Amino acid sequence: MGWTVAPADAVYLDNAATTPVRPEVVDAMVQAMTGRFGNPSSRHRLGQQAREAVEFARRQVADLLGAEPEEIVFTSGATEANQAALWGAAMALRRQGRHVVASAVEHPSVLEPLEALHRQGFEVSWVPPQPDGVVPVERVLQAVRPDTILVSLMLVNNETGARMPVAELARALRARPSRPLLHSDLVQAAGRIPVDVQALGVDLASVSAHKLHGPKGVGALYVRRGVRLEPWLRGGGQERGLRSGTENVPGIVGFGVAARLAREELPRSTQRLALLSLRLWEGLQAAYPGARLLGPADPALRAPHILAVAFEGLRADVVANHLDQAAGVMVSVGSACASHKSRTSHVLRAMKVPESLARSAVRFSLGLLTTEAEVERAVQAARQVLAELAAFVKREPVRHGG
Numbered sequence: 352m353g354w355t356v357a358p359a360d361a362v363y364l365d366n367a368a369t370t371p372v373r374p375e376v377v378d379a380m381v382q383a384m385t386g387r388f389g390n391p392s393s394r395h396r397l398g399q400q401a402r403e404a405v406e407f408a409r410r411q412v413a414d415l416l417g418a419e420p421e422e423i424v425f426t427s428g429a430t431e432a433n434q435a436a437l438w439g440a441a442m443a444l445r446r447q448g449r450h451v452v453a454s455a456v457e458h459p460s461v462l463e464p465l466e467a468l469h470r471q472g473f474e475v476s477w478v479p480p481q482p483d484g485v486v487p488v489e490r491v492l493q494a495v496r497p498d499t500i501l502v503s504l505m506l507v508n509n510e511t512g513a514r515m516p517v518a519e520l521a522r523a524l525r526a527r528p529s530r531p532l533l534h535s536d537l538v539q540a541a542g543r544i545p546v547d548v549q550a551l552g553v554d555l556a557s558v559s560a561h562k563l564h565g566p567k568g569v570g571a572l573y574v575r576r577g578v579r580l581e582p583w584l585r586g587g588g589q590e591r592g593l594r595s596g597t598e599n600v601p602g603i604v605g606f607g608v609a610a611r612l613a614r615e616e617l618p619r620s621t622q623r624l625a626l627l628s629l630r631l632w633e634g635l636q637a638a639y640p641g642a643r644l645l646g647p648a649d650p651a652l653r654a655p656h657i658l659a660v661a662f663e664g665l666r667a668d669v670v671a672n673h674l675d676q677a678a679g680v681m682v683s684v685g686s687a688c689a690s691h692k693s694r695t696s697h698v699l700r701a702m703k704v705p706e707s708l709a710r711s712a713v714r715f716s717l718g719l720l721t722t723e724a725e726v727e728r729a730v731q732a733a734r735q736v737l738a739e740l741a742a743f744v745k746r747e748p749v750r751h752g753g
Contacts, residue, residue: 408607512657521552
């Protein structure tokens with residue numbers, strides 16, 4: 352079959368969905384596929400070379416998270432890591448209690464496994480956010496009971512960029528006599544903002560390679576030393592006996608390189624993303640005075656790479672399609688994992704955003720490779736597209752200003 356590529360002048364602003372793979376990552380993966388193709392469980396030289404590559408990558412991912420290498424379990428992605436954390440902890444602790452607490456704005460890969468646990472006899476309490484999308488610690492603590500065994504709160508929301516008070520929650524939970532485990536989805540945080548699982552105080556944390564310019568199909572679960580989980584894949588005993596199966600050596604190697612590069616660039620990339628995000632938001636406001644930011648107004652409470660913007664009076668899918676088809680600017684409508692569904696975002700519903708406004712919400716998300724020139728092109732494209740759509744809605748002729 353033939354392959355098509357994005358035009359050279361395309362502007363990709365859907366990095367919260369996935370990111371382009373860095374050339375350094377591709378090179379490392381090719382070397383792993385061709386030169387280190389052995390099974391890491393084999394005792395011969397090729398097998399041991401593959402094992403060394405896996406363990407080297409494990410340390411690179413651990414360094415990004417402030418963890419120890421033995422606390423990293425490789426998975427097929429964050430969806431598996433989230434489900435493994437929730438199911439593994441629930442099964443391991445079910446004799447101590449059957450109550451779980453989670454925020455109502457978690458990713459579907461957390462929501463759906465918890466719904467499945469509910470069908471198996473567990474009770475789940477869902478904690479709503481404030482109107483800005485942040486889930487306050489006090490609301491979570493109000494839901495915690497003596498029989499609560501697990502709490503799940505993401506660090507950065509994938510739709511609004513809202514940053515959650517995970518470290519504060521961890522401190523409060525440690526003071527509780529029952530001391531439930533704390534899981535955090537770090538997918539939208541790792542590589543964009545400083546993340547230290549020790550400082551956060553979490554017991555379990557999930558990350559994904561393809562969100563930080565690594566390959567798809569590989570992720571990791573951080574399991575704090577001493578935390579016991581029920582194995583979720585049984586067989587050969589790989590990955591500490593928790594996740595059996597031959598390791599995806601090329602994917603893991605690529606993940607390691609992506610993690611290393613993200614960690615090395617983190618101080619300057621976080622600041623750069625914040626400046627680009629501010630420029631983009633100012634440009635969108637100027638292009639469409641009715642634009643509204645959905646999420647925390649304070650940049651300190653929002654991750655620097657995600658902007659959820661509602662263009663009141665316009666349909667989000669129309670805005671996104673026109674930006675793509677007419678101007679080559681690629682954005683998304685809500686979460687990519689749920690964009691095929693007709694209902695409005697569960698995150699915006701939980702924030703009590705009016706449905707008419709929620710249906711006009713577009714997510715712009717920057718990546719570590721996004722340039723200032725790309726943001727400027729996106730602003731110019733938005734100015735033209737939004738003016739044309741607004742004129743069409745009002746059935747007035749388009750007037751191009753100077």
